[in-house]
Ligand SMILES: CCCCCCCCCCC/C=C/C(=O)SCCNC(=O)CCNC(=O)[C@H](O)C(C)(C)COP(=O)(O)OP(=O)(O)OC[C@H]1O[C@@H](n2cnc3c(N)ncnc32)[C@H](O)[C@@H]1OP(=O)(O)O
């Protein structure tokens with residue numbers, strides 16, 4: 001397949017079509033993959049790529065209706081799929097999800113910590129509970145899931161692979177998303193700590209960062225702000241946004257036998273958008289203005 005038509009548009013080429021897999025058929029046969037937030041958006045896209053390669057799935061999040069719909073969609077790709085309702089901010093519920101997974105399929109071999117909470121808000125408007133809500137789901141929930149996975153594998157003396165979905169503002173900071181950026185920085189740090197702690201036990205821990213990958217499940221808050229940023233493709237060095245399946249292919253690679261020596265690494269799938277820096281940038285627009293908010297009033 002040519003990478004680009006001779007007279008095609010500039011920018012990075014389009015990816016293969018939906019339904020294509022990045023690895024040999026059956027790469028994950030006999031493997032169980034647990035994806036948090038696997039009922040929507042990028043989590044569902046990641047789960048789908050594992051299913052196409054033969055994995056059984058456990059998808060976990062809070063809303064049972066969305067989980068049930070996704071379970072049926074994912075099961076149509078071949079494997080067995082269990083949906084587990086769970087708020088990952090509750091460590092007891094997290095343990096119960098692993099119990100349910102073990103009962104239905106055996107201990108998951110792969111954990112994808114994809115669930116997160118986020119909304120744009122100027123920091124001066126953010127309530128303590130808003131901060132807590134986002135950090136609790138994004139950082140604490142990721143730790144509770146990872147801890148449970150690690151403890152069970154250490155006890156069973158079995159190898160495993162953890163993939164933590166991050167965001168590039170873990171490195172750069174995220175004006176308008178201070179809670180999420182701080183939490184994602186913590187998630188990235190967890191990858192680096194736990195890869196070293198658990199390498200001796202055969203457990204890989206990697207990070208995976210999507211660039212802008214719009215999808216139909218985006219929350220109203222995020223979608224609303226995205227819709228205001230017209231011409232999204234032209235604002236990326238790739239001259240296009242990412243496709244959720246591109247994250248799925250990267251996740252399957254990181255968890256595959258072909259990546260056994262990769263751990264403690266965070267792979268960014270964003271067409272180099274986060275490295276876009278200039279000494280003279282576009283004029284500063286405050287977060288309040290970007291969000292269409294009036295002057296701060298206590
Ligand atoms: C500025 C530039 C814009 C550019 C746009 C580009 C966008 C690209 C972003 C790319 C990065 C994306 C990263 C992601 O993480 S996307 C994942 C997003 N998905 C989700 O968040 C799904 C789950 N989310 C939720 O369930 C909810 O949205 C919520 C996070 C709010 C959690 O729900 P929960 O039930 O736990 O919480 P509450 O509803 O009780 O609220 C808790 C407190 O938070 C306050 N809150 C809620 N929303 C807002 C808001 N929009 N602004 C300010 N404050 C908010 C709420 O009032 C509660 O606080 P109080 O008790 O003090 O009132």
Ligand SMILES: NC(=O)C1=CN([C@@H]2O[C@H](COP(=O)(O)OP(=O)(O)OC[C@H]3O[C@@H](n4cnc5c(N)ncnc54)[C@H](OP(=O)(O)O)[C@@H]3O)[C@@H](O)[C@H]2O)C=CC1
Nearest residue numbers: 037040041042061062063087088114115116137167212213
């Ligand atoms: N889309 C993008 O462009 C980008 C996304 N990301 C990251 O990708 C990941 C997926 O995002 P995306 O698919 O876009 O967003 P979604 O809003 O579609 O996914 C978030 C998922 O997390 C679940 N979730 C949220 N809170 C909890 C909780 N407390 N307990 C259990 N599950 C929870 C939600 O399910 P439920 O409501 O049922 O609980 C939902 O399925 C996130 O980590 C996000 O930070 C990073 C950069 C860019």
